Amino acid sequence: MSLSVRDLSVAFGRRAPAVESVGFELADGERLGVIGESGSGKSVTSLALMGLLPEYARVTGSVSLDGQELLGLGDRELSKLRGEKMSMVFQEPMTALDPTMRVGRQIAEAYRLHHPRSGAAAREQVETVLDKVGFTDARRVSLSYPHELSGGQRQRVLLAMAVVNKPGLIIFDEPTTALDVLVQAEVLQLIDATLTATGASALFISHNIAVVSQVCTRAVVMRGGRIVEDGPIAELFEHPKHPYTRALVEAAAHE
Amino acid sequence: MSELYQVKALTRSFGKVEALKGVDLAVGKGERLGIVGGSGSGKTTLIRLLAALDVPTGGTIVFDGEPIRAGKPPKGFRSRVQVVFQDPRSSLDPRMKIKDIVGEPLRSQHRRDPKRVEQVLADVGLEPDVLERYPHEFSGGQRQRIAIARALAPEPEVLIADEPVSALDVLVRDQIIELLGSLTKARGLTLLLVSHDLAVVRRLCDSVLIMNEGGIAESGPMAQVMNHPREDYTRRLLAAVPRLKFGPS
Amino acid sequence: MRRFQLWAGTALVGLVVLAALLSLVWTPYDPVQVVPADRLLGPSLAHPLGTDGFGIDILSRLLVGARSALLVGVVSVGLAAVVGVPLGVLAGMRGGWVSELVMRISDIVFAFPALLLAILLAAVYGGSTATAMVAIGISTIPAFARTSRAGTLEVMAEDYVLAARASGTSAPTTAIRHVLPNIVQFIGVQASVGFATAVLAEAALSYLGLGTPRAVPTWGGMLRDSQDTLFTAPLQALWPGLAIACAVLGFNLLGDGLRDALDPRLREAK
Numbered sequence: 001m002s003l004s005v006r007d008l009s010v011a012f013g014r015r016a017p018a019v020e021s022v023g024f025e026l027a028d029g030e031r032l033g034v035i036g037e038s039g040s041g042k043s044v045t046s047l048a049l050m051g052l053l054p055e056y057a058r059v060t061g062s063v064s065l066d067g068q069e070l071l072g073l074g075d076r077e078l079s080k081l082r083g084e085k086m087s088m089v090f091q092e093p094m095t096a097l098d099p100t101m102r103v104g105r106q107i108a109e110a111y112r113l114h115h116p117r118s119g120a121a122a123r124e125q126v127e128t129v130l131d132k133v134g135f136t137d138a139r140r141v142s143l144s145y146p147h148e149l150s151g152g153q154r155q156r157v158l159l160a161m162a163v164v165n166k167p168g169l170i171i172f173d174e175p176t177t178a179l180d181v182l183v184q185a186e187v188l189q190l191i192d193a194t195l196t197a198t199g200a201s202a203l204f205i206s207h208n209i210a211v212v213s214q215v216c217t218r219a220v221v222m223r224g225g226r227i228v229e230d231g232p233i234a235e236l237f238e239h240p241k242h243p244y245t246r247a248l249v250e251a252a253a254h255e
Numbered sequence: 256m257s258e259l260y261q262v263k264a265l266t267r268s269f270g271k272v273e274a275l276k277g278v279d280l281a282v283g284k285g286e287r288l289g290i291v292g293g294s295g296s297g298k299t300t301l302i303r304l305l306a307a308l309d310v311p312t313g314g315t316i317v318f319d320g321e322p323i324r325a326g327k328p329p330k331g332f333r334s335r336v337q338v339v340f341q342d343p344r345s346s347l348d349p350r351m352k353i354k355d356i357v358g359e360p361l362r363s364q365h366r367r368d369p370k371r372v373e374q375v376l377a378d379v380g381l382e383p384d385v386l387e388r389y390p391h392e393f394s395g396g397q398r399q400r401i402a403i404a405r406a407l408a409p410e411p412e413v414l415i416a417d418e419p420v421s422a423l424d425v426l427v428r429d430q431i432i433e434l435l436g437s438l439t440k441a442r443g444l445t446l447l448l449v450s451h452d453l454a455v456v457r458r459l460c461d462s463v464l465i466m467n468e469g470g471i472a473e474s475g476p477m478a479q480v481m482n483h484p485r486e487d488y489t490r491r492l493l494a495a496v497p498r499l500k501f502g503p504s
Numbered sequence: 505m506r507r508f509q510l511w512a513g514t515a516l517v518g519l520v521v522l523a524a525l526l527s528l529v530w531t532p533y534d535p536v537q538v539v540p541a542d543r544l545l546g547p548s549l550a551h552p553l554g555t556d557g558f559g560i561d562i563l564s565r566l567l568v569g570a571r572s573a574l575l576v577g578v579v580s581v582g583l584a585a586v587v588g589v590p591l592g593v594l595a596g597m598r599g600g601w602v603s604e605l606v607m608r609i610s611d612i613v614f615a616f617p618a619l620l621l622a623i624l625l626a627a628v629y630g631g632s633t634a635t636a637m638v639a640i641g642i643s644t645i646p647a648f649a650r651t652s653r654a655g656t657l658e659v660m661a662e663d664y665v666l667a668a669r670a671s672g673t674s675a676p677t678t679a680i681r682h683v684l685p686n687i688v689q690f691i692g693v694q695a696s697v698g699f700a701t702a703v704l705a706e707a708a709l710s711y712l713g714l715g716t717p718r719a720v721p722t723w724g725g726m727l728r729d730s731q732d733t734l735f736t737a738p739l740q741a742l743w744p745g746l747a748i749a750c751a752v753l754g755f756n757l758l759g760d761g762l763r764d765a766l767d768p769r770l771r772e773a774k
Contacts, residue, residue, distance in 0.1 A: 037424035037425060037426065037427075038395070038424055150295075151294060179294075180292075180293035180294045180451045181293065181451055181452070181453070181492060181495045181496055181497075182293050182491060182492060182495045183293065183294075184495065184497065185494075185495035185497070188497070207424060207425055208425070208497065209425075209499065210497040210498055210499045210500075211497045213497075213498075213499050213500040213501060214497055214498075214500060233500065233501060234500075234501045236501075237499060237500075237501040238501050247426055248425060248426065249499070251425050251426055251428070251429045252425070252499045253499060254429065254454075254458070306670055308666060308669060308670055333670070333671060333672030334671075334672060336670075337670065337671065338666075338667065338670040338671075340663040340666065340667060341663070342663060345662045345663040345664065346662075346663035346664050346666075346667050347664055347667075348662075348664040348668075348681075348682050348685075348686070349686070349767075349768065349769055350685040350686060350766075350767070350768060351681075351682075351685075359667075359668060359671055359673060359681075360671030360672065362673075363671055363672035363673045363674070363677070364672065389768035389769070391768065391769040402667070405667070405671070406671075409671070
């Protein structure tokens with residue numbers, strides 16, 4: 001799916017805007033990195049795209065998904081799109097899952113939202129999708145509670161939930177930040193494979209430019225609510241123009 | 256190098272879970288040791304024991320010739336060994352002024368030394384006008400500077416740092432690593448640095464301990480472990496570090 | 505807004521305190537002298553709030569009633585807090601069997617009806633305001649122990665407690681410097697709720713003859729007396745009701761306002 005964001009601004013109350021005149025294009029099947037530190041507005045941007053900002057946020061500009069304008073849509077229309085056309089993977093896999101519900105049921109519910117009256121099919125879907133995200137024992141995992149799984153396994157469950165309805169766009173918000181290095185490498189590989197297999201477009205939000213460089217082909221660099229630089233990854237990191245991008249690249253090269 | 260820490264067959268279990276399965280370790284005076292491992296490797300458990308903030312299930316820890324018994328550290332230990340925690344949002348009491356936070360380790364030794372507090376704050380690059388302010392008025396990086404100042408206030412010999420930069424932004428992180436490096440070098444501190452990030456450890460330490468599943472997978476001088484890892488686990492760990500695919504030319 | 509809470513709370517509580525102080529030196533009429541001729545008068549210049557079923561000036565009784573409301577509220581809540589908070593903090597900090605013991609005992613006290621306790625105390629020491637306060641105080645201890653323990657557990661999970669230990673701060677000092685200041689908001693809320701229940705419980709106990717003697721004016725007692733004439737003179741119930749609401753709201757606002765004023769994070773930035 002293609003995504004076109006134009007002149008997007010978000011403000012909360014009377015404070016200075018959290019996001020200001022942000023614009024980018026995401027072609028079908030493309031993976032765009034959104035690089036920024038805390039307070040850069042990257043997460044607010046992603047929540048604005050999903051229509052998940054609180055009521056009192058003032059959002060202006062345009063966000064269109066395959067030509068359909070999303071800003072101004074009511075909650076009911078957005079709910080139809082969420083999960084079905086676009087989905088999101090959050091940073092903290094422990095809090096993003098309901099601790100009182102078996103993970104299989106959580107995935108099945110995500111599926112049923114868009115496929116009502118699909119009892120047995122939903123159960124089948126759960127195992128298929130868990131299989132896809134690399135679980136060899138899908139049945140056992142689907143019967144587990146979140147706390148019985150490791151951080152990496154939980155993140156894979158979240159990925160399964162995000163892809164169960166085969167959305168055309170997946171937004172990843174710092175999907176590996178809470179994981180340790182070895183698990184991070186695994187999950188990144190899995191994200192890469194899943195995106196390749198489904199052909200979904202992806203928005204990949206991260207403060208870690210090394211991670212972005214491994215998953216994305218293009219990236220925008222955000223700071224203080226604005227995009228300071230954008231371009232293809234190779235171009236951006238080999239010849240950074242903006243001093244901020246340069247500083248980020250140097251810090252990453254340091255490590 | 257004389258030995259500061261002598262650790263033998265150290266174990267720590269939480270219920271049925273064995274977080275630490277018999278660790279032997281020696282840390283020399285002035286050594287800068289990095290402790291690396293994934294989540295659940297036991298690295299945080301190990302340094303909490305070394306900081307006498309937890310009681311081992313078995314084994315012994317000898318600090319400078321004196322054993323730490325049942326969490327009761329020898330006299331002077333609490334000022335000689337200081338800890339910097341991961342998340343400066345959580346490690347500074349939100350209801351205390353900066354001067355009280357940084358002065359706390361001095362106060363517990365019944366020292367009142369406003370000059371010293373100002374001095375260490377200057378050492379970490381903060382102006383005296385921060386004294387009367389509260390933690391929430393500062394950014395993550397500044398808070399970590401305050402936490403470092405608190406640790407340095409009683410002039411410790413050992414600094415234990417638990418993931419000191421992993422909660423910080425990339426650029427700030429760089430500055431705090433620099434700061435930790437220069438401060439520990441200038442004072443000849445013994446540094447025990449826990450991190451899941453090899454890059455951080457590589458910049459600050461001269462020897463490294465790789466932990467896996469509650470045991471030591473590999474240890475040795477930094478260059479040797481990084482360039483010629485002996486263990487398969489170390490090799491996998493090194494390979495997993497995300498690298499910038501394209502770099503500045 | 506926060507300033508408003510603090511000021512409104514101070515004003516309402518101040519009003520109650522003023523009424524109590526004033527009643528010590530002056531009331532419009534004798535608050536206990538029965539005047540059969542003046543029964544159930546409506547509000548007038550002579551009696552701004554009217555008179556009750558015994559012909560006693562309501563305003564006078566209301567002023568005097570403020571004394572026992574404050575006394576009962578403050579003493580029983582104070583008693584409960586002084587015993588409950590340290591127990592809760594101890595349980596939260598020590599954990600293990602200490603926590604189990606404290607919590608089980610507080611469960612038992614909690615399950616024991618306050619009324620039964622009051623009857624017991626009244627049987628031994630005779631019914632009075634003091635026995636009522638002690639009975640209410642004791643039965644409120646578990647609430648304070650529970651909230652303090654829950655708050656302490658939250659604070660203990662923060663790294664600054666670990667940092668304090670690492671720099672050699674002793675457990676009692678940690679409790680005073682770190683734990684108490686950070687749970688004070690929970691205690692404040694509990695205290696304002698406790699104050700409200702104490703005023704009402706005292707009224708109930710007095711009604712049963714287990715608390716303040718009937719002749720002594722209390723807000724709860726006035727409420728009880730108004731029952732008989734509720735349909736003919738509904739204002740009778742309104743005044744003491746308003747007074748109780750005013751005190752309870754005042755303590756609530758004051759509690760919230762103080763909590764915010766004491767929290768450096770919530771202080772309004774200049």
